[in-house]
Amino acid sequence: MWIPxxxxxxxxxxxxxxxxxVARDRLPASRHWFWPAIGAVLxxxxxxxxxxxxxxxxxxxxxxxxxxxxxxxxxxxxxxVGARGRMAGLGxxxxxxxxxxLLAYHLHGHAPSPxxxxxxxxxxxxxxxxxxxxxxxxxxxxxLWAQERALRRREFHAWLRALPPLAExxxxxxRTISVGFVLLTxxxxxxxxxVENLLAQHLVHKTVLSLLSWLAFGALLVxxxxxxxxxxxxxxxxxxAMILLLLAFFGSKxxxxxxxDRG
Numbered sequence: 087m088w089i090p091x092x093x094x095x096x097x098x099x100x101x102x103x104x105x106x107x108v109a110r111d112r113l114p115a116s117r118h119w120f121w122p123a124i125g126a127v128l129x130x131x132x133x134x135x136x137x138x139x140x141x142x143x144x145x146x147x148x149x150x151x152x153x154x155x156x157x158x159x160x161x162x163x164x165x166x167v168g169a170r171g172r173m174a175g176l177g178x179x180x181x182x183x184x185x186x187x188l189l190a191y192h193l194h195g196h197a198p199s200p201x202x203x204x205x206x207x208x209x210x211x212x213x214x215x216x217x218x219x220x221x222x223x224x225x226x227x228x229x230l231w232a233q234e235r236a237l238r239r240r241e242f243h244a245w246l247r248a249l250p251p252l253a254e255x256x257x258x259x260x261r262t263i264s265v266g267f268v269l270l271t272x273x274x275x276x277x278x279x280x281v282e283n284l285l286a287q288h289l290v291h292k293t294v295l296s297l298l299s300w301l302a303f304g305a306l307l308v309x310x311x312x313x314x315x316x317x318x319x320x321x322x323x324x325x326x327a328m329i330l331l332l333l334a335f336f337g338s339k340x341x342x343x344x345x346x347d348r349g
Contacts, residue, residue: 090192096126097185123165149339150191157187159218209276219266226259227324295334302327
């Protein structure tokens, strides 16, 4: 099927155009990357819809499909936010990542999930949106750490000019975390309300790790509001909370589906 390969080519083209714009110090003025990125996002989404339509049973929510959907969410958010300013630089990392995850899903094959009613589908989609938002927050945290480190060392690289000012980048980090935290809260609430037989479905470890991640992100937001946390402390809390979240969902999926082969 040609759709994933065309999407992959467009993702990489958008990333190359962004790298070129950064090298020539033309961000945020350059917009040549935008249309290839939008085309890639639309094709990426169309591929998932086509697979779901052609496959009997429920939508594919297994390991590689879920990863691909998170990559799609990250790419779509990057294109939407980057079109308005310097945050287009996120696409240098997020677009190739989305391409890689889509390719992994395509090559691994498709395995339809058991039929899910609307409540469990709502829970699953909220979870994927929360992971995509908070994954972008993790990327922003890494960029913030790299920017602070370069400035402390007085290393004024070309890529620094492609990023927004430090205070603006930090503000965007906490806005993204706030959105992701709301989505993660909704995910946990719908899980409590709609998921039955928690012990029978081997979901205890996933729930505990998700709650720990939720508490970490919540503590970070409270610390920012109450104590003005920023800089290195914000980066460490963000990455630690994101690692817990990745272990909660994709770590458990990897073990259950790929190691233990329990689908």
